[in-house]
Amino acid sequence: MPVSAPPEEVLDVLRRQDPQIADVLLGEARRQAETLQLIAAENFTSPAVLATLGSPLANKYAEGYPGARHHGGCEYADAAERIAVERATALFGADHANLQPHSGSSAVLAAYAALLRPGDTVLAMGLEHGGHLTHGSPANFSGRWFDFVPYGVDAETGLIDYEQVAALARHHRPTAIVCGSISYPRHPDYALFRAVADEVGAYLIADAAHPIGLVAGGAAPNPVPYADVVCATTHKVLRGPRGGMLLCTAELAERVDRAVFPFTQGGAQMHTIAAKAVALGEASTPAFTAYAHRVVEHARVLAAALAAEGFALTTGGTDTHLITADPAPLGLDGRTARARLSAAGLVLDTCALPYGDGRGIRLGTAAVTTQGMGAPEMAGIAALFTAALRDEPEETARVRAEVRELTRSFPPYGR
Secondary structure, eight states, X not given: OXXXXXXXXXXXXXXXXXXXXXXXXXXXXXXXXXXXXXOTTOOOOOHHHHHHHTSGGGGOOOOEETTEESSSOOHHXXXXXXXXXXXXXXXXXXXXXXXXXXXXXXXXXXXXHHHOOTTOEEEEEOGGGTOOGGGTOTTSHHHHHSEEEEEOBOTTTOSBOHHHHHHHHHHHOOSEEEEOOSSOOSOOOHHXXXXXXXXXXXXXXXXXXXXXXXXXXXXXXXXXXXXXXXXXXSSGGGOOOSOEEEEEOGGGHHHHHHIIIIIIOOSOOHHHHHHHHHHHHHHTSHHHHHHHHHHHHHHHHHHHHHHHTTOEEGGGSOSSSEEEEEOGGGTOOHHHHXXXXXHTTEEOEEEEOTTOSSEEEEEESHHHHHXXXXXXXXXXXXXXXXXXXXXXXXXXHHHXXXXXXXXXXXXXXXX
């Protein structure tokens, strides 16, 4: 069993006290170890991060901030949070960092709370073009509390239409502009967004939930010098625990902190903050820099191989860890493709397609790169896609067997 399985002493307790949950944990460990994790938002944390998540800090209530808690006994909680903040500001060159948000959406909510008031106008990428739920979905708090104006991508190139961004900003005079997405595989032009924001007197919020790990490794441009507030997650390519993070200027530090606590959240999850500190420490190493660049290299290889297999790539390729593609040339929609691939042990997501009625597929190379796979394996994965999509029982079984063999050669947590 890989290291991702619970330690034996934990399993012994669970088997006696709650065998149902013990079975769930072991089942999930087997699922992760025997299928290919190609979801762009997922990765494998280090054993050190996993150990920290299960540490005694999980017991500690620590509302407030270091040196100003609403509970006693916070000296070690304070130390963990200070280390996390110091590592984040050093790694990304930010004036200030807040590691308390429970998720990326929580971080975005806090950024809006710090800078906006209900009814303010916000310019953000349209959801059908790659924007996130927090970028104005009517089902989300963002779409209910603020007046979102969507910008999109060019119909021919699939790239952000910066002329449209500027024109919409001049017309609507938004209070804030959001740059960032969940399925746009190219780097935003942060300098251009900054110039547009300055022209219309808007705040610039960078939602860097996906690329922040690449930023940490020097494999993507850093939004910190351009944005007033950067919202991010600490999982995905950054390879830390599931959670959020905010980076901002010194002038906005107090507003951002108060927007997190007490406005949008209560007590911080100190075991998660300590695990974020561990991940940020790991991301500061030369080994992580090399890893981040391999992630991008592998995404480009996989994207080219998928194109050769007949998939239509949005934007024609990728600059990042993620790939978005339309399987329509193969006679399939995204949901059907995802189901067939999942049956063969290839786990990924669907995504919206600009200017189309159907859905595409979205995948990433962060997790398989963590497992140690290289460019040859990326090309092999693309071939497995084509075989699995035929939806022939014998082919599906063959692909599933090849996936198991591949993951045995590249287990998530060591050999």
